[in-house]
Amino acid sequence: MLWIRKVIPAKLRPYFDGKRELLKSxxxxxxxxxxxxxxxxMADISERLERxxxxxxxxxxxxxxxxxxxxxxxxxVKALLARSCDRGWLRENSLDRVRIRxxxxxxxx
Numbered sequence: 001m002l003w004i005r006k007v008i009p010a011k012l013r014p015y016f017d018g019k020r021e022l023l024k025s026x027x028x029x030x031x032x033x034x035x036x037x038x039x040x041x042m043a044d045i046s047e048r049l050e051r052x053x054x055x056x057x058x059x060x061x062x063x064x065x066x067x068x069x070x071x072x073x074x075x076x077v078k079a080l081l082a083r084s085c086d087r088g089w090l091r092e093n094s095l096d097r098v099r100i101r102x103x104x105x106x107x108x109x
Contacts, residue, residue, distance in 0.1 A: 002026040002034045006045050008052075015052035022048070 004024045008016050016022070024041045026034040051061040 001029060002031070002038075004038060004041050004045065006042075006049075008049070011056060012049065012052040015055055 003026065004022075006022045008019055008021055013019060022045055024045065026037045026041065028034050028037070054061045
């Protein structure tokens with residue numbers, strides 16, 4: 001089994017229950033299959049570390065919502081967000097915090 005191991009900086013450890021590192025199984029031995037899983041897992045780990053950095057600076061991180069959307073659903077969400085900005089319901093810069101990713105099929109079944 002292949003794993004990711006990322007050291008948590010000392011000043012961020014209180015936000016991870018004192019853990020010294022984050023471990024994530026890629027759930028495969030095949031490096032070819034592991035590569036896309038690795039990139040998705042590293043993006044998740046990086047996001048978690050960035051949120052902890054924000055909390056350490058006293059900032060409030062924006063909520064994170066993870067959804068698996070088809071390309072058609074992604075287009076609908078982007079259009080809805082754009083309309084919401086046009087109507088003044090969302091600030092234009094809030095769209096910068098929205099990340100829509102392709103679904104990770106290996107995790108869905």
